[in-house]
Amino acid sequence: MSVLVLIDHEHGLLKQPSRSAVAAATKLGDVHALVVGQSVGPAAEAAARLPGVSKVLKADAAGYEHALAEPLAALLVALAPGYTHLLSASTATGKNVMPRVAALLDVQPISDIAGVEDADTFVRPIYAGNAMATVRSSDKIKVITVRAASFDPVAAEGGSATIEDAADAGNTGSSRFVSAELSKSERPELTAARVVISGGRGMQNGENFHLLDPIADRLGAAVGASRAAVDAGYVPNDYQVGQTGKIVAPELYMAIGISGAIQHLAGMKDSKVIVAINKDEDAPIFQVADYGLVADLFTALPDLKAELERA
Amino acid sequence: MKLLVPVKRVVDYNVKVRVKSDQSGVELTGVKMAMNPFDEIAIEEAVRLKERGIATEIVAISIGVAACQETLRTALAMGADRGILVETDAAPEPLAVAKMLRAIADREQPRLIILGKQAIDDDMNATGQMLAALLGWPQGTFASKVTIEGDTATVTREVDGGLETVALSLPAIVTADLRLNEPRYASLPNIMKARKKPIETMKPADLGVDPAPRLTTLKVVEPAKRVAGKKVGSVAELVEKLRGEAKVI
Numbered sequence: 001m002s003v004l005v006l007i008d009h010e011h012g013l014l015k016q017p018s019r020s021a022v023a024a025a026t027k028l029g030d031v032h033a034l035v036v037g038q039s040v041g042p043a044a045e046a047a048a049r050l051p052g053v054s055k056v057l058k059a060d061a062a063g064y065e066h067a068l069a070e071p072l073a074a075l076l077v078a079l080a081p082g083y084t085h086l087l088s089a090s091t092a093t094g095k096n097v098m099p100r101v102a103a104l105l106d107v108q109p110i111s112d113i114a115g116v117e118d119a120d121t122f123v124r125p126i127y128a129g130n131a132m133a134t135v136r137s138s139d140k141i142k143v144i145t146v147r148a149a150s151f152d153p154v155a156a157e158g159g160s161a162t163i164e165d166a167a168d169a170g171n172t173g174s175s176r177f178v179s180a181e182l183s184k185s186e187r188p189e190l191t192a193a194r195v196v197i198s199g200g201r202g203m204q205n206g207e208n209f210h211l212l213d214p215i216a217d218r219l220g221a222a223v224g225a226s227r228a229a230v231d232a233g234y235v236p237n238d239y240q241v242g243q244t245g246k247i248v249a250p251e252l253y254m255a256i257g258i259s260g261a262i263q264h265l266a267g268m269k270d271s272k273v274i275v276a277i278n279k280d281e282d283a284p285i286f287q288v289a290d291y292g293l294v295a296d297l298f299t300a301l302p303d304l305k306a307e308l309e310r311a
Numbered sequence: 312m313k314l315l316v317p318v319k320r321v322v323d324y325n326v327k328v329r330v331k332s333d334q335s336g337v338e339l340t341g342v343k344m345a346m347n348p349f350d351e352i353a354i355e356e357a358v359r360l361k362e363r364g365i366a367t368e369i370v371a372i373s374i375g376v377a378a379c380q381e382t383l384r385t386a387l388a389m390g391a392d393r394g395i396l397v398e399t400d401a402a403p404e405p406l407a408v409a410k411m412l413r414a415i416a417d418r419e420q421p422r423l424i425i426l427g428k429q430a431i432d433d434d435m436n437a438t439g440q441m442l443a444a445l446l447g448w449p450q451g452t453f454a455s456k457v458t459i460e461g462d463t464a465t466v467t468r469e470v471d472g473g474l475e476t477v478a479l480s481l482p483a484i485v486t487a488d489l490r491l492n493e494p495r496y497a498s499l500p501n502i503m504k505a506r507k508k509p510i511e512t513m514k515p516a517d518l519g520v521d522p523a524p525r526l527t528t529l530k531v532v533e534p535a536k537r538v539a540g541k542k543v544g545s546v547a548e549l550v551e552k553l554r555g556e557a558k559v560i
């Protein structure tokens with residue numbers, strides 16, 4: 001039996017979390033990838049090169065351009081009968097569409113899995129990652145979102161799958177795309193970066209966030225933030241790391257002026273090395289930090305920039 | 312127009328839960344409970360729509376143990392008009408919750424249902440999308456702004472790359488994200504008034520729904536613990552450690 005993975009893509013490029021979803025899917029069976037959108041030829045070809053994918057289904061139609069949940073769910077439901085599992089990464093698109101698919105198939109979705117035990121049994125975090133639950137599904141088909149940070153992505157190249165057209169399941173027409181306001185950045189994406197440097201309320205304002213820029217440039221890092229920094233308007237919403245923001249697990253995570261609330265830790269505590277800079281020596285972030293520096297960030301950040309530029 | 316707002320009773324967000332030693336779940340006895348924070352935001356949005364003259368009636372719904380009465384009273388004190396308690400000792404999964412909410416929606420005929428985007432106990436992020444599917448309604452998830460004009464809800468959504476705006480034909484489902492609004496505190500007079508507002512109680516069977524779970528929890532364990540590392544004395548020492556010891560830069 002086969003497993004179908006919904007692929008997130010943009011401008012012909014695959015999103016890295018989808019490669020993690022393919023990695024999870026390879027533990028479950030023969031993997032087919034579904035690439036949906038308008039003019040998705042290049043993305044479908046990229047998906048065909050993923051190791052472990054044997055077939056790519058391409059659904060190319062104007063109605064799929066904005067990945068709205070209603071037509072996307074209708075498509076997945078139409079394709080479902082051939083599969084034991086339907087997967088997607090826990091991206092904004094996956095979280096939006098997969099539960100809708102599950103309800104239409106009368107199954108209970110299994111959100112944000114961090115481990116695959118067998119075809120019916122999965123590990124998933126609950127209570128902001130303060131507990132890990134092993135759950136077994138009795139549903140005939142499993143609808144799953146995958147926590148990308150928990151699965152090493154498959155390589156981008158190496159496979160050679162066939163590409164087939166999927167039938168257009170039609171647009172239900174009850175929702176319409178109006179506009180998008182996407183942050184532009186030259187930096188790597190938060191969920192794919194090898195290094196992440198995040199600022200919190202301690203940064204005091206949006207202007208000061210630029211103190212992180214030269215360091216991020218130097219380290220090839222993505223810039224993230226705590227909820228408090230986003231709520232205060234220092235940076236846009238897509239910077240938020242945490243239980244209800246993005247989940248990251250880079251090689252190096254640097255928390256600057258972040259106290260370390262449970263909800264923030266939920267999004268970064270699986271990072272390989274954690275650095276915290278905070279002027280409060282009792283800040284809870286130090287309980288998870290490999291290297292803690294008790295200092296005022298407004299002196300530490302310029303020093304850090306200078307130190308990285310030396311050598 | 313009538314609005315429904317489902318509100319879940321969960322462990323307070325400030326509590327760091329502990330896993331039970333028999334691995335059957337997390338310790339809930341004696342733990343502080345509260346309304347799911349996203350549901351407070353959903354209620355607040357509904358109340359603001361009523362204050363703007365768009366909503367005429369707000370019905371709060373909670374599904375769970377008898378103590379969910381308290382969660383409903385909080386919603387009523389914030390400005391909901393009446394409550395519905397679906398009482399069950401089973402902790403129903405999003406699929407069963409969505410089915411019960413659909414049955415209530417069939418009866419109440421709302422134009423809009425606002426849910427939280429995620430319950431902070433099960434972290435499923437599923438019920439709103441599932442309810443939308445069962446009702447055949449469009450969905451605006453992870454909302455940071457909602458405007459209603461005529462038969463259309465315009466919803467700005469928090470997505471991975473920033474913001475996206477969609478237009479939904481009513482009736483529709485919205486799920487609330489953190490930036491939608493800042494919920495009010497219920498004032499003492501409103502808490503008193505809420506005591507007199509009606510709460511109707513029913514059982515899952517009254518709604519024709521079998522709450523049996525599809526997922527069996529085999530075990531619940533603590534995540535791998537991180538041990539606190541060391542404090543460094545200076546930025547120079549930090550960089551030296553990251554280069555020499557951790558080898559990450």
Ligand SMILES: Cc1cc2nc3c(=O)[nH]c(=O)nc-3n(C[C@H](O)[C@H](O)[C@H](O)COP(=O)(O)OP(=O)(O)OC[C@H]3O[C@@H](n4cnc5c(N)ncnc54)[C@H](O)[C@@H]3O)c2cc1C
Nearest residue numbers: 200201202226227228242243244245257259263264279297
């Ligand atoms: C439902 C819900 C969901 C949530 N989801 C998330 C989430 O996904 N992500 C998230 O991050 N939070 C989330 N939160 C919020 C979380 O509980 C905390 O409020 C938030 O993480 C705090 O952000 P902060 O550490 O930047 O701010 P604070 O807690 O205010 O900490 C600021 C820190 O900066 C330090 N500081 C100040 N000035 C300086 C200086 N000059 N130099 C050095 N250090 C300085 C202070 O000592 C302090 O430790 C959520 C909360 C709820 C209720």
Ligand SMILES: Nc1ncnc2c1ncn2[C@@H]1O[C@H](COP(=O)(O)O)[C@@H](O)[C@H]1O
Nearest residue numbers: 317318374426427429430435436437438
């Ligand atoms: N037992 C429940 N009672 C009332 N509302 C619920 C219940 N479970 C989930 N919800 C609603 O669905 C939202 C998402 O929950 P979940 O899908 O479990 O993350 C919550 O924020 C509530 O609005």
